[in-house]
Amino acid sequence: MKVDRDAFVACYGGVYEHSPWVAERAWDGGIAEAGDLAPVFRRIVDRTGHEAQLALLRAHPDLAGRLAVGGLTAESAAEQAGAGLDQCTEAEFAEFSALNARYVEKFGFPFIVAVRGLDRAAILEAFRKRVEGTPEEEFRTALAQVHRIAALRISEKNVHPEVPRTPVERDDLLRLIGTALARNGASAACATAVAEMTLVAEGDGAHSHGVFRIPGYIAAMKAGAIDGHAAPRFISRQGAVLRYDAMRCAAPYAYDVTLPELARLTQELGVGVLSLANVAHFQAMWPETEWLAEQGLVGFACTANLPYLAPAGGTRPVFGTNPLAFAVPGNPPVAIDMASSTMARGDIMLAAREGRSVADGVGLGPDGLPTSDPAEILKGAQLPFGGHKGSAIALMVELLAGLCGGPYSDVAEDTSKVGLPVGAVFVMALSPEALGGEGALAEAQAFVERLRKVPGVRLPGARRHINRRKPGPLMVENKILAEVRALAGLD
């Protein structure tokens, strides 16, 4: 399934209308097939001569004009229909035709506009204005529109194949997971906590952190990395800092015990920190920070894991993928949850299985050189998101978790043999009122509302929160469901 030149050109050759040479030149010029293609394509066109640019403009269809006679690429036809250009009134059609004739006569190429998001009236309006421009202006404008069209077309190319799933009622799924865990070494309290957290992840559509993780939890219990019967033990409290030893219990159970304590402390002292050592953290981090947000508190959490990530400038894994989470109360809350790596390790594994390449900046091979081969990266090192700045975030996470009991990722061992880390989590809660007085939270929420309305912006956690509102059964991947049913002794 490795992409080759023919496949790449077949996919992207139509991004610039009737001009596959752009995609061809990009391929030969070393483009990363999984990278950000639009600026590369744009520069290819910008660097070519005036003649080739003119030919590119001339390769475009007459707006509306050719609807009757065909000759559009599939992309153009869909775009023009989307703008309602296939439903012109007679008067509109007549004006389009007249403008077209004047425009082509004056400039020597057809009128080009990125129609997506525009209606017929807006397009006509732009047409009337642009036909009055100078040839130099209009050449630049037309080329800019061509680039905009190309960027939109590229952004629509990314589709992922769906895996087969089966609907399972929530209560049934909860029982199934609980049974699988309890039959394999978890106490009732541990099994319930993990099952509930798993259901939250599945309900949010975060399949990679849902039922998918249960076989790993169980393998880790069998390997002795997780103690299914342990309970978190209070170590000490200094002022607003609580210390617990989770005794290698699963994180969801540890949180059931410790987060209410943290929330109480924070309500009293304005800020509270939970230093939780020795916990098996194998799940998303948003459930703990979102739980704090539900109590009206700002939540922050982070943890280190296993040596997967090379620091910026380095070639060997030293940091973990070091996730951090942050939540602010709201309905829905703002809920950041992100690893410090460019790409999730699970997604790299998936790409390796499917023979796809990954983008530049995802990782290094065992030889320390950049590669887009995911199998090589798994043997080598992942890279932090955003270069040395993401590397600094990974370092901050490493130190906060390390100070809470470690181990530091460079010396962490995978005692579970399934990549399930046992280590420390740093959790902090803040009272919005303590920080900024009565109105502080409302102002933060007003900012978030303004942000939510910015076109193109999706707030962290938004997709999960939309999924969360969907009622009915959960869709579980068939393969995973069968595995968990077997672990529950049902098949």
Add this chain to the structure above:
Amino acid sequence: MKVDRDAFVACYGGVYEHSPWVAERAWDGGIAEAGDLAPVFRRIVDRTGHEAQLALLRAHPDLAGRLAVGGLTAESAAEQAGAGLDQCTEAEFAEFSALNARYVEKFGFPFIVAVRGLDRAAILEAFRKRVEGTPEEEFRTALAQVHRIAALRISEKNVHPEVPRTPVERDDLLRLIGTALARNGASAACATAVAEMTLVAEGDGAHSHGVFRIPGYIAAMKAGAIDGHAAPRFISRQGAVLRYDAMRCAAPYAYDVTLPELARLTQELGVGVLSLANVAHFQAMWPETEWLAEQGLVGFACTANLPYLAPAGGTRPVFGTNPLAFAVPGNPPVAIDMASSTMARGDIMLAAREGRSVADGVGLGPDGLPTSDPAEILKGAQLPFGGHKGSAIALMVELLAGLCGGPYSDVAEDTSKVGLPVGAVFVMALSPEALGGEGALAEAQAFVERLRKVPGVRLPGARRHINRRKPGPLMVENKILAEVRALAGLD
């Protein structure tokens, strides 16, 4: 000074030995001239046919052999001399020659190895081993070495021109800055605090946050954005959270008053937060977190500023460049200080002045499309580092600073007219002992020491800490020095 094809090929044509076609194809294929070139170049070679790859291998010099007769590119000559290959003993030279003859006879191309970091013994050792390999293995190995050489050569291409500077004794500089500030509206306490913080930045070699900022401070005082005679006012304390209103005083003065309070509170309660509203923050953030680290505390600080940064997916500026800082005690401390933008705004301004292009991902033009033209980005929007993850960090910073009093960057106004923001700072301090007990800090420091020894890794703040140890006068940019002397009434 815009890079064109000829300049690009002149610069990078020798990265692959005697094979400028790689750089040419990269240019025509839309490479970002300011981006990460190595993986693009590598793919160009990997995607070309076996014949062209063989020709590339054959274009390489015989190791050592050609030293006597010339014919090396400048790059090769320097590399081979660096490995001491120009100082072979007669016996070594004889063995090199013999191995060379066998190798070329067997494989049909010369022995290629990335010599940087190796000595003659290591090279001979590799040579003896590789001459025994199969042709397929050795073709792959040779190509990998060629890529490694290219990556090293590319990484050495980045050099920046030095600006003219004058040595100034530290005490003289302190007095000069203090006088300039005091003559232009600052109280003695404010002038002293700002002058001292400026000297710290200059001493760290962080010129962009040093004397360079003084004219801006003064302009902001004249515009009424900074109040040079204000003093921070205590608002309230809830538990471990202190609230102050800085009354538009300059940040260094506000910290003189508030940070000792925060440190005391943190020593007592394990964690402390300073919510500092209404402060003119126009400096680096590391001085406050490093000051906390000097007290044995972990420090974290962040602030928002003016609408410069588009959220991931958006096209208009909404966030500030939103810096954050983090420090852990040590000698030197770990001291992260970074903006949430891909590139510092000052560096974009510099690139615009010098007519250089910037890398993909730095920003968008006013039309919302990606551009590598810095002048367009200054009119449009900067982008967060690391895509949606960096955008999430910018959002977290925005909310933490916003909760401390804002204003949120999307509605922040530049009352100073010189880009000096007045807003809130969130500062947190943590006691390492409260988090992890007696040994926690020592273990963190041991981790940092291991990290410091990882080849290629430079810890955040390391360059500043090296500069800090240099004794003697500070080197101040002539142009800035003249400006500050004028403001101090000296010229």
